[in-house]
Amino acid sequence: MIDNGYLFAKDEKRLFINTSLGCKSKCQFCYLTKMGIKGMKKKTSDEVLELLKKSDYKWNEDTLITMGCFSECFDEENKDETIKIAKYFLERGNQVQIATKRYVSYDYIEKLLPLIKYYGQFILFVSTSTISQYDNYEKGTEKLEKRFKNFDLIKNNIPVVLYIKPVIENVTIKDVDLYKKLIEEKKISDVVIGSIFTEEENIESVHFSNDSKLFYNECKDEEEIIKSLSKVARVFRRSSEVLKYYKARKELIEKVKVEVYNLLKKDESGHGMEHVNRVYDLSLKFARKEEVDEFIPSLIALLHEVDDYKLFGEENASNLTNAKSIMSKVNIDDNIQEKVLDAIKKIGYKKSLMGIRPESIEGMIVSDADMCDAIGVTGILRSYDYQKSNGKPFFDRGSFPDEKVEVSTYKLCDDSVVRHCFNKLLCLKNLMMTDAGKMEAANRHDIIVSILYHLFEEENASEWKEYLDKFIDNLPK
Numbered sequence: 001m002i003d004n005g006y007l008f009a010k011d012e013k014r015l016f017i018n019t020s021l022g023c024k025s026k027c028q029f030c031y032l033t034k035m036g037i038k039g040m041k042k043k044t045s046d047e048v049l050e051l052l053k054k055s056d057y058k059w060n061e062d063t064l065i066t067m068g069c070f071s072e073c074f075d076e077e078n079k080d081e082t083i084k085i086a087k088y089f090l091e092r093g094n095q096v097q098i099a100t101k102r103y104v105s106y107d108y109i110e111k112l113l114p115l116i117k118y119y120g121q122f123i124l125f126v127s128t129s130t131i132s133q134y135d136n137y138e139k140g141t142e143k144l145e146k147r148f149k150n151f152d153l154i155k156n157n158i159p160v161v162l163y164i165k166p167v168i169e170n171v172t173i174k175d176v177d178l179y180k181k182l183i184e185e186k187k188i189s190d191v192v193i194g195s196i197f198t199e200e201e202n203i204e205s206v207h208f209s210n211d212s213k214l215f216y217n218e219c220k221d222e223e224e225i226i227k228s229l230s231k232v233a234r235v236f237r238r239s240s241e242v243l244k245y246y247k248a249r250k251e252l253i254e255k256v257k258v259e260v261y262n263l264l265k266k267d268e269s270g271h272g273m274e275h276v277n278r279v280y281d282l283s284l285k286f287a288r289k290e291e292v293d294e295f296i297p298s299l300i301a302l303l304h305e306v307d308d309y310k311l312f313g314e315e316n317a318s319n320l321t322n323a324k325s326i327m328s329k330v331n332i333d334d335n336i337q338e339k340v341l342d343a344i345k346k347i348g349y350k351k352s353l354m355g356i357r358p359e360s361i362e363g364m365i366v367s368d369a370d371m372c373d374a375i376g377v378t379g380i381l382r383s384y385d386y387q388k389s390n391g392k393p394f395f396d397r398g399s400f401p402d403e404k405v406e407v408s409t410y411k412l413c414d415d416s417v418v419r420h421c422f423n424k425l426l427c428l429k430n431l432m433m434t435d436a437g438k439m440e441a442a443n444r445h446d447i448i449v450s451i452l453y454h455l456f457e458e459e460n461a462s463e464w465k466e467y468l469d470k471f472i473d474n475l476p477k
């Protein structure tokens with residue numbers, strides 16, 4: 001237990017940190033005065049961390065760090081101290097949450113980005129209890145238009161949560177449609193709605209009032225607002241649940257990675273763990289660019305090779321036995337399992353030749369990432385490794401490509417790497433389904449084209465150069 005205003009914790013699970021006590025904003029519902037906090041008291045981040053070091057409070061990397069309860073963390077005078085505290089704990093692996101009613105410039109968050117090890121290690125909560133009556137109830141806070149710009153940080157891979165707490169009786173409920181519009185416009189995934197704090201002391205980690213009683217502003221409108229906003233976002237009643245949700249997702253992904261590694265570690269066909277890791281990284285990059293939640297793309301990317309027919313046989317390939325068994329073992333929700341399996345069934349060049357393509361955005365993202373990994377420098381090297389391991393040369397000037405690539409004649413083990421470039425690699429650019437994939441594929445495609453032109457020059461293979469000229473002219477623009 002620690003409780004000196006600047007630092008509060010009942011246990012090692014959650015530590016509240018404030019570099020300032022008091023707030024200049026004048027929210028009608030502010031609880032600070034009820035807690036005996038009047039005026040402003042400040043300490044530097046170093047002073048607060050010193051207090052922590054000198055205390056006998058024990059914390060570890062699983063301790064959740066919560067900021068923004070007894071002050072406004074992003075007021076001009078304490079925003080630097082806020083960022084220093086966040087950095088200190090992010091570096092040590094802790095999850096950090098900050099609630100604010102101010103506009104947080106990207107320059108400040110940018111300082112934290114290199115320290116964030118997984119999606120959800122740092123989460124910003126943008127607090128608003130009313131939209132239409134903000135002038136009346138949240139006087140002195142940031143104007144809403146500017147405050148809501150904080151949600152644009154979602155594009156920088158930071159979860160930004162809509163924090164509707166407290167719910168003001170007969171006021172917040174009038175803005176449900178405005179909140180829905182905000183959620184849709186800003187692509188907000190997570191919302192916290194509720195009374196300030198609950199009476200259930202056994203699950204409540206915060207302290208309020210000197211006699212240890214918890215504030216409880218029960219509000220009859222809450223359930224209706226929760227029901228309504230649940231249709232457009234994930235709704236939580238407590239901010240700590242959002243942090244737990246993201247941490248649990250990260251742990252699930254780690255478990256899946258271990259299972260996939262155990263299955264693929266011996267693969268040498270170019271579809272092993274190195275390929276999976278590259279597709280995973282590229283899928284995350286595309287998901288961010290496309291502003292799509294990365295959880296499902298992560299799972300599809302990690303599991304898309306675990307039933308490869310070359311390694312595990314045709315039966316596994318058609319039933320996706322390993323993907324199903326891994327997801328069940330780590331307890332992935334049934335509806336997510338379905339989405340992942342549906343996408344995996346539709347990913348692959350050969351399937352595209354049969355007219356089978358992913359229909360979900362998550363499937364499209366991973367399909368693009370998978371195909372991008374087959375082009376560019378990596379693509380050429382993978383193809384070289386594979387064809388060579390099957391005794392095929394890099395270039396066989398006597399074996400020209402098929403006139404038309406068809407599923408009946410397409411073969412992974414081709415007559416040469418160069419032939420495979422024409423039969424597959426140079427066709428991939430036009431199979432991209434997302435804007436992010438199209439951009440990445442265009443660069444990688446040009447690399448292959450350039451390598452082929454150089455090769456034909458060096459080999460004095462003018463007939464092949466002409467063939468390439470014609471092939472490129474005929475590719476759909």
Ligand code: SF4
Binds near residue numbers: 101
């Ligand atoms: S921003 Fe928070 S701390 Fe400041 S007055 Fe409003 S409710 Fe109180």
